[in-house]
Amino acid sequence: GDSVTQMEGPVTLSEEAFLTINCTYTATGYPSLFWYVQYPGEGLQLLLKATKADDKGSNKGFEATYRKETTSFHLEKGSVQVSDSAVYFCALSGSYGQNFVFGPGTRLSVLP
Amino acid sequence: DTAVSQTPKYLVTQMGNDKSIKCEQNLGHDTMYWYKQDSKKFLKIMFSYNNKELIINETVPNRFSPKSPDKAHLNLHINSLELGDSAVYFCASSRRGTYNEQFFGPGTRLTVL
Numbered sequence: 001g002d003s004v005t006q007m008e009g010p011v012t013l014s015e016e017a018f019l020t021i022n023c024t025y026t027a028t029g030y031p032s033l034f035w036y037v038q039y040p041g042e043g044l045q046l047l048l049k050a051t052k053a054d055d056k057g058s059n060k061g062f063e064a065t066y067r068k069e070t071t072s073f074h075l076e077k078g079s080v081q082v083s084d085s086a087v088y089f090c091a092l093s094g095s096y097g098q099n100f101v102f103g104p105g106t107r108l109s110v111l112p
Numbered sequence: 113d114t115a116v117s118q119t120p121k122y123l124v125t126q127m128g129n130d131k132s133i134k135c136e137q138n139l140g141h142d143t144m145y146w147y148k149q150d151s152k153k154f155l156k157i158m159f160s161y162n163n164k165e166l167i168i169n170e171t172v173p174n175r176f177s178p179k180s181p182d183k184a185h186l187n188l189h190i191n192s193l194e195l196g197d198s199a200v201y202f203c204a205s206s207r208r209g210t211y212n213e214q215f216f217g218p219g220t221r222l223t224v225l
Contacts, residue, residue, distance in 0.1 A: 032211050038153070043116075043202055043216035051211045087153050093212070100145075100206075100214060105153045 002027040004103035006090050012109045013080055021075040021106045023064075023090035031092040033057075033066050033073040038087045038105070047075075047088070080110045115139050116217040118203050124223045125193055133188045133220045135203030143167075144186035145204040145214065146178060155202075161186050162208055193224045 007022040025031065032051045036044040048057030053068035062077045073090060090103040116137045125131055137144065145168075146158040159178040160168035166178065175191045186203060203217040 034213055036216075043218045044155075044204075044214075045216070046213045049213055089155065100157070102155045105155070107153070 002031065002092060002094050002099050002101045004090050004092055004101050006088075006103035006106050008104075008106070009087075010107040010109055012111065015082055015110055015112050016079045017110075019075070019077040019080045019084075019108070021088055021090075021108070023073045023075065023103060025071050025073065025090075025092050025101075027071075027092055027094060027101075029094070031094050033064070034091040034093070035062070035064055035073070035075050036089040036091060036102075038089065040086070044089060080108070082110045082112050084108060085110045116203055116205055116215050118201075118217040118220050120220060121218065122221050122223075124225065126225055127193055127195060129193050130189070130191045131193060131222070132190070133201055133203075133222075135186050135188070135217060137184055137203075137205040137215070139205055139215060141205040141207050141215070142183055143206050143208050144180065144183075145206075146186065146188050147202040147204065148172075149200045149202060149219070151199075159186075159188075190222075193222075195224050198222055198224045 003026045034049045035047040037047045038044045048059045050057040050066035056065045064075045087105045087107045089105045119134045143162045145160045148156045158172045161180045177189045179187045200219045204214040206212045206214040
């Protein structure tokens, strides 16, 4: 079945450091790919998405590119802030929209 | 306006009790979901309803029963609560289709004593 793998956390960075959180997936067909963010005590919020190969999703300084050849959707940000501290989830929606799969989440802590 | 709302936000109860969590969405979506998030933040889908019909029922105990009175509501009823049911439960909704993201509620933290 479809699956999503993320790098294990926690990830701890200093403010203004470069962030990469790796995400790879296994799916049949052409899934859509998503990054969600969960701030402490809150529900998940969509951060960005990409619906076809080579699409780049971006929001709030975060970017991720849908790479079909490497089945990856790595999340990047050039300069993190303390307010980016949260848990980040990579997810996919299967070809027929019937199977939404989340990765295990990566906790990010940004220190001032 | 709140897109996906859940009540209550916190629920503390004794083992063996029966409880319900309510979810409502005002986005006009036709698919709603329940997820369980454990202490390590791992998300597990429990149920999915599309137009009031169950389309996913992962291997959850039959003590958990979803009820959807209409496509804007998906409630979760839990019988005979156990310690292991303690978790955060999230409701979500989406339009059906590959491209459509899910919108999440704020979560209900259930603690079983």
